[in-house]
Amino acid sequence: MFQIVANNLLDNFLEGERVIFRQVSSLLLHSEPYMRFTLDGEVVDEEPVWFDVVPADIKMYLGISEF
Numbered sequence: 464m465f466q467i468v469a470n471n472l473l474d475n476f477l478e479g480e481r482v483i484f485r486q487v488s489s490l491l492l493h494s495e496p497y498m499r500f501t502l503d504g505e506v507v508d509e510e511p512v513w514f515d516v517v518p519a520d521i522k523m524y525l526g527i528s529e530f
Contacts, residue, residue, distance in 0.1 A: 490514045 470479045477484050493511040500507055 488516050 467476070467479050467481065470476045470482075476482060491511050491513050497510060
């Protein structure tokens, strides 16, 4: 975990030996053994978990501008 945090702070997060980087439009996640994790602060207790990427779906408001 220390290496992941250090690489993130040094802006080479993707170079960590435990980091796998993929770009996909959807993802089905299943683990052996069962892995409990949090997503945006909420515990996910079911497997498999399906994720869909929805481009431009998150809107952020900073001050008076929309990004």
